[in-house]
Amino acid sequence: MLLHMSTWLVAFVFGSLILVTQGRVLWSKTPATHGFKNEEGYILKTAYPLGNGRLGIMPFGHPGSEKLVLNIDSLWSGGPFEASNYTGGNPLENKHDALSRIRSTIFESGTTSDMSDFVGNGNNYGSYRVLGNLTVSIDGIETFTGNQIFKIAVFCSHPDSACFYHVEASGGLPPISISFENQLVPQDLIRPGCDNNSVSIIGVTQTGPPEGLKYEATARVLGSSDAEATCSEAGTLRLVPAAQQTSIEFVIAAGTNYDQTKGNSEHNYTFRGTDPHAIVDKTANAVLAKDYTRILHSHMLDFASLVSKFTLSLPDSLNSSGIETAHLISGYKVDGPGDSFLEALLFDFARYLLISSSRTGSLPANLQGRWTEELKPEWRSDYHANINLQMNYWVADQTGLQAAQGPLFDYMRLNWTPRGRETANLLYNSTGWVTHNEMNIFGHSGMKSDPKWANYPVAPAWMMQHVWDYFDYTQDVTWLTEVGYPLMKGVATFWVSQLQEDAFTNDGTLVAIPCNSPEQGPTTFGCAHYQQAIHALLVNVMGAALITKDTDTLFSDKVRLALAKMDKGLHVASWGGVKEWKMPESLGFDTQNKHRHLSHLTGWYPGYSIASYLRGYTDSGIQAAINKTLIARGNGTASDADAGWAKIWRSACWARLNNTDEAYFHLRYAIDRNFAGNGLSMYKGVQPPFQIDANLGLGGAILSMLVVDLPRAYTNGSSNDVARTVVLGPAIPRSWRGGSVRGLLLRGGGSVDFSWDNEGLVTQATLRSGQAKYQMVNKKGESVGYGVH
Template sequence: MKSAIGGVGALAVGAGGLGDQAEAATAPGPRGVDTSDELRLWYRSPAVDWEREALPIGNGALGAMVHGTLAAERLQFNEKTLWTGGPGAEGGYDHGDWTAPRPGVLADVQKQLDEQGRLDPETVAGRLGQAKRGYGAYQTFGDLYVDMQGAPEAPDASYRRDLDLRSALASVTYIHQGVRHTREFFASCPDKVLVGRLAADRKGALTCTLRYASPRSDFTATADGDRLTVRGTLEDNGLRFEAQIRVRAEGGTVTATKDGTLTVSGADSAWFVLAAGTDYADTHPGYRGADPHQRVTDTVDAAAAAGHGTLRGRHLRDHRALFERVSLDLRQTTPADVPTDQLLKQYAGGTTAADRALEALFFQYGRYLLIASSRPGSLPANLQGVWNHSTTPPWAADYHVNINLQMNYWPAEAANLAETTEPYDRFVTALLAPGEHTAKEMFGSGGWVVHNETNPYGFTGVHDWATAFWFPEAAAWLSAQLYEHYRFGGSTAYLRATAYPVLKGAARFWLDNLHTDPRDGTLVVSPSYSPEHGDFTAGAAMSQQIVHELFTNTLEAAATLGDAPAFRAELTAALGTLDPGLRIGSWGQLQEWKADLDDRNDDHRHVSHLYALHPGRQIEPGSKWAEAAKVSLTARGDGGTGWSKAWKVNFWARLRDGDHAHTMLAEQLKSSTLPNLWDTHPPFQIDGNFGATSGVVEMLLQSQYDAIEILPALPASWPAGSVRGLRARGGATIDIDWSDGKASRIALTASRTRELTVRSGLLEGGELKFRARAGRTYVWGG
């Protein structure tokens, strides 16, 4: 199709170039303009339940849950490094490494698998596992309560509580005795503080008291002047922590009390800043740094001196610079009088404009949550992002690395939030030192390893939960995200300094530890376990697919960087002998194990043997492997927990079945999403939110096979719409308009000069290969 000409600075194209299929311009395509209705969660009553109803704000390191309670506003807050366990933990800490030598035990298990084919998990755990010691858990920092004098007992029709995703501002408004009261809260990344402001539209009508509470007793709370200081030491491991709050009143006074509270009296408005920290450091083996007192003091004092308006302005600019890169218009309509919890209840599977409004909101909510829970300088998003109200959270609110941490970052690149991956990169790099020790002590090998889950203290070994303790492939899977960051951004400096050492170390581990299957001479992972069910075997499909991807990625990176030919030759030889983990079984399924052990009635939530389809790139659409994957996925059904439904959205999108991908998104919204739109396992687990956002992108844009595919899995439920700002591998930002289920306009802005391939029915022949120039925008359609 011939495009309209008239862009600024049109690029002349000669023979073998774009011909008349596109225009090129130096002016970028439209950015940051969201044509959808309000991107806002809102409710008519305060939150009673932390998990289901409170609203999250965060700046990566700090997070808070806003409840909007009338008599006593509750801000439950977290600082992501407040963890029990690790060095100094009561009972000791061993990183999960075997506490006593076990000579020959791994070889014995491999021999048994060679002879018997399979072993039950309890048997293997009894030989290779051990009880956790000093693992620890993520901790709530506590609660900041703001007791409101003269507040109403119950909300009336004037009450509204909301979270604006565009501004990352959480607000509460209500009218009482003719006075309009407003509250606004945000978590500032630039200034590293939580900020709150309370106001009344009648002079002198604001009187409130700020107090701290915690489920632990390991702290002291003192108040002096306008400052409330909380300081303590975790009893378990001696980790020092501190939080400070400073309050400023406008038109009133601030008074400190001996019981460690601050009271604002007779004010027109008041605002506060909260900073918090610990003496944790991500350095092996001690994991301790400086006392947090001076850092917290400097942070809170600088924020207080800056003033509320300055803090708010910097926060808005910072958040919008990330969030507004992407917009999604599904021709949705948000009913003005329907709060979010009711919108969720009324959701009918995507059949109405209101349903599409919820779907677009859910997509952008995942992007919001990633911005709020993963910013440079913090730990990565954990099982609950940054939010946790417990001292004993589910699964320790840790970093499960048999999918969950990886899933948190699936949308980061394609949904145009590459900056959020810095904490992930830093965390994985910090695992190398303990992971190398575990590889040496447990396996007698080089490279690095981590198993099923880990914590901020470099836990890279094992525990003894039989169905979820052994997963040495995790290091290889973790490394894949770093290589994806390179594939999207193209920085060889990043590849050399950050990604490649991680890739090479993980590859070294498997070069040293792959086992030769005596049945056919192929290299296999042994023992291997397909999460989180079945027996232990040798060469389970997921294990083989992950190692295959690792070797492929490492070889590509080594060639790009010109690494030693001997290492590349060793990798090439191993890849040639490696069992690829792809087999079609007796009922047409993609086998989960090397032997045909699959049960067509198995509906387990893990569909791990489809790793090569997503997030891998070993299975291409239309291949016999894709058809077998479809058989497996159909047999597993549309059930599962929240995160597994989200994974199935991505699977079906990769199979180019947009309608089934949309069905899974609808299932997740209908039965695995809480009123505050958090994903639930149950309980709350944030990876499902991120997986769903990734799945929506996969329906609209794919690029894993080195070609940019436009609308590869568009569902019939979205016949018309537009998306702005998605990213493709190879360094391209994509805008798409579509109608009647087909693309009507594509705009591609290149960030690198290189060859690109675009596939779309809008193009003559369906495909176009051309050399894109950095900074240019190419437009097809009108």
């Protein structure tokens, strides 16, 4: 079982995933197994995931009777397919009259405990869910030993929008049986099928009314085959190959009748598209006549076109390449020297997982990317936008994975915005649009539960950082004009209408009210996290307005006024750290704690309200406050959680402080504490559930150790006329000695290659492209490159 992580995804062989590049491979001697979630047999602790954005597959089981867990991005329960009156969590009538009461209470006492008029519900919210298993049984294979050589390869192709299963045998193929199943759902809701060259499964999430979401999958024999085929009543296809036949392939296609473009008032928010049979049939038939070698070659070229844009080269000083992946990970200890081979392998894996779970035409990567084996995974495997969704895309901008971000922007534009306009009106009496913390694929934009978790209208403001960053790295003005700026302007319109003059401190600043710092503390005003996210949004939208030549001066004047007056969310507590809430410490909420979230540091990392727009990266006083905050927050393992993403976030924050030791410690701690033998990160230490944000975020944390490339405010429609200072290698550990980077993208449209010495100090940098001017310096401030090409 092998998974080479580099230039191409080659295949999945006998329960292992194979990727090829620089000798970095995920591999196992034993197949993935199925068992209870708290055991090593949990599929998501042992299987290697495959995907093409829309489809996800996890092969597991004995090679003589292998199963492929099949997922499709849009297979969800709930929403309008479960209740025809589904409102996306919005109330049926205006609730914004309660705002003045809530705000008055907060400004009088500092907090409120009554948000009852605002709290929505999670009725019919639904869940991402598994489609089922495809079983492939090969007669005569009972052990791993024998005289005949079998080769099995599995991959999911984005160009062909399908997955493929290839098996070949040195002495001719024995009989093979394939079938679909899903034992988790009521059997009256699914219908397995079989004909002389394919098997299928057709299902619906409920009988209705309303009729549930329809889904369908098929596995068909690819090309011409001389095999004798028979179907059983249970839906199993048995193939007896001809004596001379040495290989056979199956194409696997799937679809649902979900349509993201139908999630608006024009279509009554139905999200209901056409029956999936036609598209599944068309997808499968389109490849039936193709040569398998050409299909594989096309897949490899597509994958290579993305991963080859960026290369991280680290030494294999411990000779780890020949050690089984699970053994590498189990032997990796936070108090050890680290393992640059494994760290680079997990970085490659982060990029691979994003490519495999987020491509053009798919939904964005959810809490489990594209892979679940359950009907109701933890947190519904939805979209949490108070760090998790953001972290999923940390690795994209700087490593050339812009193609993986399209689904994220489409999702915000088509799924969040239409219902979000209703939410803005019904709850806040505002134009523009807004959503809250938890989102499904059915336009859920209202508050879902208790304010501690759900009072989070700042989610879109934070997500607009991804919109602006996409432009800042690509300099694609057409995209900004057509896609990015309309999204940003809608969110900014909402927030300039909501900021209120601080009537508690009477300092003349504008604050967000009511607000909650994600998942802890009181409902109050001026939460640091809100102020920082909104500050960055307003700075960026002003730049976007200039670049796109927006003539709406009324909007620009409102933004400019709000920026001048708003509290920027940076206050220092008596103990020296950054305050999470603006209210006085005497109210008891700004004591030091080890909570998993670093919400009041989002303007430091992954954002830049503090680091750049308030010049915090070069301000020793701000750096000292960040340092004390991170020390107080601890290592990411406390009574509230033991999640990998919390440790990864800490690593990235320390890296931006140029603190190599702490950044590397927290990176190692996350790998040691949370990563299972197949490289996937678990949420409760090394125990399930699997949650993909730490895997994807690890790529961002390593990038933050490699570069500090902060944005600058656009004040005249361009920021490319003055040289940008880029710090290369702010926190490179010595164990990465003699490494290098190729193809790191820079803000302003540039690209740089660089290398470092045995002490982790960057000594050489070559600017490859870019519209902007750059001043390249290492962590000592020494110039290592300057120019514009």
